[in-house]
Amino acid sequence: MKSIAMWLTVGCLMQSFSGAAQSPNIIIVMTDDQGYPNLSCVGHPLLETPSVDKLYDNGVRLTDFHVDPSCAPTRSALMTGRYSGRNGVWHTVMGRNLLRQREVTMADMFAASGYATGLFGKWHLGDVYPYRPEDRGFQQTVVHGAGGVGQTPDYWGNDYFDDAYRVNGTMRSFEGFCTDVFFTEAMQFMEQSVRQQRPFFAFITPNAPHWPYYAPEDSIARVVKRAEERGIALTEEMAAYYGMIENIDDNFGRLQAFLQREGVEENTILVFCSDNGPVIRESIQLFNAELRGGKVSHYDGGHRVPWFMRWPAGGLDHAVDVDRVTAHVDILPTLLELCGLQAPPVELDGMSLVPLLRDAHALWPDRQLMVENQRLVDPLKYRNFAVMSDCWRLVGTKGGTDLQLYDMRTDRSQRRDRAKTHPDVLAQLLSAYDAFWADVSQEHGLISRMKVGSVHQNPVCLTAHDWLGSSLWNQTHVADPATGRFGPPRGFWAVDVDADGWYQISLRRWPAEADRAINDPYVGVSYDVDTVTLTVQGQTLKQAVPVGAKEVTFRVKLKSGEAKLDTLFTGAGESISAFYAYILRETGTVSAAWKTREGLDLPLAQWPEEHGVEPEKMYASEVEPRGENDE
Numbered sequence: 001m002k003s004i005a006m007w008l009t010v011g012c013l014m015q016s017f018s019g020a021a022q023s024p025n026i027i028i029v030m031t032d033d034q035g036y037p038n039l040s041c042v043g044h045p046l047l048e049t050p051s052v053d054k055l056y057d058n059g060v061r062l063t064d065f066h067v068d069p070s071c072a073p074t075r076s077a078l079m080t081g082r083y084s085g086r087n088g089v090w091h092t093v094m095g096r097n098l099l100r101q102r103e104v105t106m107a108d109m110f111a112a113s114g115y116a117t118g119l120f121g122k123w124h125l126g127d128v129y130p131y132r133p134e135d136r137g138f139q140q141t142v143v144h145g146a147g148g149v150g151q152t153p154d155y156w157g158n159d160y161f162d163d164a165y166r167v168n169g170t171m172r173s174f175e176g177f178c179t180d181v182f183f184t185e186a187m188q189f190m191e192q193s194v195r196q197q198r199p200f201f202a203f204i205t206p207n208a209p210h211w212p213y214y215a216p217e218d219s220i221a222r223v224v225k226r227a228e229e230r231g232i233a234l235t236e237e238m239a240a241y242y243g244m245i246e247n248i249d250d251n252f253g254r255l256q257a258f259l260q261r262e263g264v265e266e267n268t269i270l271v272f273c274s275d276n277g278p279v280i281r282e283s284i285q286l287f288n289a290e291l292r293g294g295k296v297s298h299y300d301g302g303h304r305v306p307w308f309m310r311w312p313a314g315g316l317d318h319a320v321d322v323d324r325v326t327a328h329v330d331i332l333p334t335l336l337e338l339c340g341l342q343a344p345p346v347e348l349d350g351m352s353l354v355p356l357l358r359d360a361h362a363l364w365p366d367r368q369l370m371v372e373n374q375r376l377v378d379p380l381k382y383r384n385f386a387v388m389s390d391c392w393r394l395v396g397t398k399g400g401t402d403l404q405l406y407d408m409r410t411d412r413s414q415r416r417d418r419a420k421t422h423p424d425v426l427a428q429l430l431s432a433y434d435a436f437w438a439d440v441s442q443e444h445g446l447i448s449r450m451k452v453g454s455v456h457q458n459p460v461c462l463t464a465h466d467w468l469g470s471s472l473w474n475q476t477h478v479a480d481p482a483t484g485r486f487g488p489p490r491g492f493w494a495v496d497v498d499a500d501g502w503y504q505i506s507l508r509r510w511p512a513e514a515d516r517a518i519n520d521p522y523v524g525v526s527y528d529v530d531t532v533t534l535t536v537q538g539q540t541l542k543q544a545v546p547v548g549a550k551e552v553t554f555r556v557k558l559k560s561g562e563a564k565l566d567t568l569f570t571g572a573g574e575s576i577s578a579f580y581a582y583i584l585r586e587t588g589t590v591s592a593a594w595k596t597r598e599g600l601d602l603p604l605a606q607w608p609e610e611h612g613v614e615p616e617k618m619y620a621s622e623v624e625p626r627g628e629n630d631e
Helices: 002-009 050-057 071-080 106-112 178-195 217-230 236-262 328-338 354-358 423-443 475-479
Strands: 025-031 060-062 116-121 140-143 164-167 170-173 200-205 268-274 307-310 320-322 369-372 385-388 392-396 404-407 450-452 460-463 492-497 501-508 531-536 539-544 552-558 561-571 574-576 580-585
Touching: 025 071, 025 178, 025 236, 050 236, 050 268, 050 307, 071 106, 071 328, 106 116, 106 200, 106 328, 116 178, 140 178, 178 200, 178 236, 217 236, 236 268, 328 354, 369 423, 385 423, 392 423, 404 423, 450 460, 501 531, 501 561, 531 552, 539 552
Parallel strands: 025 200, 025 268, 060 320, 116 140, 116 200, 450 492
Antiparallel strands: 060 307, 140 164, 164 170, 268 307, 369 385, 385 392, 392 404, 460 580, 492 561, 501 552, 501 580, 531 539, 531 561, 561 574
């Protein structure tokens, strides 16, 4: 860790050319749950995505590019060049979406090299220090909370239109549709960087088209009109989902025009990709490009995604297909080499693709790459995995007893199992997986703990999204925990107390910005509780819940180090944990109002009468999640 810290501090990323002005800009646009099929350039029968198609027609296409089958693991591997099972992010909730503090990110590396770094949209690798994007190398951030707009750590009542997002850690209200806001903020960041003659790295990560499916009315209307013209039946969900995708394409076109107008298109590496496969319910998808499976699947439909890339100044400006198997872990070493930068002193799982970008038929090793879909607190060997080579896929789900082998040269849809006819290939790929597991599983027992009492974030807000081993990950689950999928409304937080001292811990059922009483039914289920218990570092304290109280605060002395923070509201036969905890380390005189909405400097939040309604326009009703792959 010391060598990495020193490397970042002194900026040891050395450029192979002189002058920062020659460094290429980098833009990665990563959409959420779009997957491979949902673009017109790959044959979708309804969607029209001319802006992304333009990139496809004038850049390098990694035709066998893979990520993890769900969002946070993919983002962690892309940012670090290391498998999600190694960097600690093998789930999207329950404390297993927190990128280990020791990891060096792509943003860290580019910031150390003099780049302006910005993130706009979804992060999903932690909302509390030291896991926030501003703690991981991003200098400008405009983000929603957790894995989607409207999830538990997000600002209460956000519903894609006129929302509040965190700007460098401070809440700020915006007007307009979420995707439009994130692209606009990104372009403002890039414009400022151009004016300052600084190269920039912009990671644009709209939450679209993740559930819930809301889009601007005009985007939905044109999809519906085209479907009618082509005789294609659409569900309401489908129209909104596809409307979200076409709105992304509109914004991608705005971005392309911006780069041309600013005169930086030639020396900008522009990328379009997605974080995992699409949700494949019949009410959502018309087309899956002959791939088997979708989001959270270990078959190719869950993790094969587009990677379209263009850099005119670097000679990557004409249509070329790279057909070798590649993955998210390859991107960091690839970008470092393209930009002439030195990698940090950590072991990367990927390798630079520059030889293939320069010559798609270059001499290249026959590699095996790994995909897992764990989605557990503690990973299990042989759970939902795939081993990929250029020609073969080994997949399995049940403790290694249901291994299947597919020849991707003749069976893109993975329907004809070749395990019995090619036992030698199966054995080779299984051996590669066993070696992978023996390596990454050595540290699966590590827990990424949220810091409390740090000077970098004090006070801090913990939410039920990040309970270790359980989760109420969406605001609809907070309103009615029965709609959640990860157990009863009970859980605890794994924290790291930053310093010895007195702490105030304010416990709530509703978030502070909602400004509602603990027993108020508000927009969900009411609980008739009269007592609250806090257990931490061997101390158990109880207080009565006063009538009409919005929160109950404990003052407790804590020691520096790891802690389990457990809470319990009880009364009238009911038992729930606090869904929100606001924690302040006393560093001087503390106002009694610090734990109020006003004291936390939060504008009053409103729960929309109908979510996802464009101001003065109605176009789609809220849809409850239907299955694991919507999260």
